[in-house]
Amino acid sequence: MSRVWLAVVLVGAATVVLKAAGPVLLGGRELPARVRALVGLLAPALLAALVVTNTLASGRHVVVDARLAGVTAAAVSLRLRAPILVAVAVAAAVTAAIRAV
Amino acid sequence: MPIAIAVFPFGVSFGLLARSVGMGRVAPIVMSATTFAGSAQFAVASILDAGGTAAAAILAAVLLNVRYAPISISVGDLFGGAAPKRLVQSQLIVDESWALASRGGGRFDRNVLLGAGLLLYPSWVAGTTLGVFGAGVLGNPSRLGLDAAFPALFLALLLPQLRGRRALAAAVVAAAIALALVPVVPAGIPIVAASAACLVGWRPR
Numbered sequence: 417m418s419r420v421w422l423a424v425v426l427v428g429a430a431t432v433v434l435k436a437a438g439p440v441l442l443g444g445r446e447l448p449a450r451v452r453a454l455v456g457l458l459a460p461a462l463l464a465a466l467v468v469t470n471t472l473a474s475g476r477h478v479v480v481d482a483r484l485a486g487v488t489a490a491a492v493s494l495r496l497r498a499p500i501l502v503a504v505a506v507a508a509a510v511t512a513a514i515r516a517v
Numbered sequence: 518m519p520i521a522i523a524v525f526p527f528g529v530s531f532g533l534l535a536r537s538v539g540m541g542r543v544a545p546i547v548m549s550a551t552t553f554a555g556s557a558q559f560a561v562a563s564i565l566d567a568g569g570t571a572a573a574a575i576l577a578a579v580l581l582n583v584r585y586a587p588i589s590i591s592v593g594d595l596f597g598g599a600a601p602k603r604l605v606q607s608q609l610i611v612d613e614s615w616a617l618a619s620r621g622g623g624r625f626d627r628n629v630l631l632g633a634g635l636l637l638y639p640s641w642v643a644g645t646t647l648g649v650f651g652a653g654v655l656g657n658p659s660r661l662g663l664d665a666a667f668p669a670l671f672l673a674l675l676l677p678q679l680r681g682r683r684a685l686a687a688a689v690v691a692a693a694i695a696l697a698l699v700p701v702v703p704a705g706i707p708i709v710a711a712s713a714a715c716l717v718g719w720r721p722r
Binding site for chain 2: 419420421422423424426427428429430431432434435436437438439440450452453454455456457458459460461462463464465466467468469470471472473475476477478482483486487490491494500501503504505506507508509510511512513515516
């Protein structure tokens with residue numbers, strides 16, 4: 417099985433199980449507060465890691481290129497309350513413009 | 518309804534990006550139909566694109582989706598009927614449907630949760646399909662700056678989560694771990710390792 421299909425099948429299966437955890441397995445019971453606090457920090461931690469690696473990593477090198485300008489422009493648009501799609505389009509447009517010159 | 522319309526172009530962009538990173542045509546559509554969780558799907562595409570292994574991509578995506586355990590537990594009491602029915606209905610839980618259904622104080626509206634999920638799902642899958650088949654028309658994704666669209670999207674998903682000092686600290690520590698590990702370990706691993714940053718929330722008794 418290719419790594420693409422392996423990822424598709426296993427991530428899909430895991431997500432089905434995670435989403436079903438509450439309604440099927442646990443009923444109304446809650447996770448312990450200390451565990452819940454940690455789980456709640458997983459998403460911000462992983463998303464931050466995805467932002468920096470997708471902006472600054474190229475293979476095993478840390479590089480500053482047109483992507484950083486694009487993502488910075490997106491951050492500015494988000495701060496100005498632009499919708500997500502606009503910010504994403506700004507990132508792509510700024511990056512493409514810098515590469516074109 | 519507006520949120521279902523907003524999800525459609527995201528489906529398109531997932532289809533486009535997945536196609537451009539070599540996931541083929543069928544796999545991205547199957548993934549949208551089975552995983553139905555945007556950030557994890559984008560994470561898989563970006564890690565595979567960076568040359569990461571399947572294991573790194575799977576681990577990062579599963580860790581991203583671990584939040585669905587507490588999310589689904591928070592609405593667990595709304596689901597009635599036989600277990601298979603609850604299993605199928607539970608797949609309609611996504612960040613957006615869950616957020617819309619929230620009535621504050623830990624209470625949720627079952628009809629909103631399921632209704633929003635039912636609108637979002639076909640929108641997401643149809644968007645992905647359109648993106649996958651439209652990708653050839655657009656040409657080289659890097660010339661269009663689409664590689665910067667990934668981190669911009671992750672940033673947009675991250676910002677609303679940064680409420681509170683702990684979330685901010687977790688994000689900063691995770692970013693530092695990931696960046697420090699990039700030159701040292703294969704692609705994808707820095708992201709998985711960065712999940713350890715959630716330990717900043719650990720409170721000893």
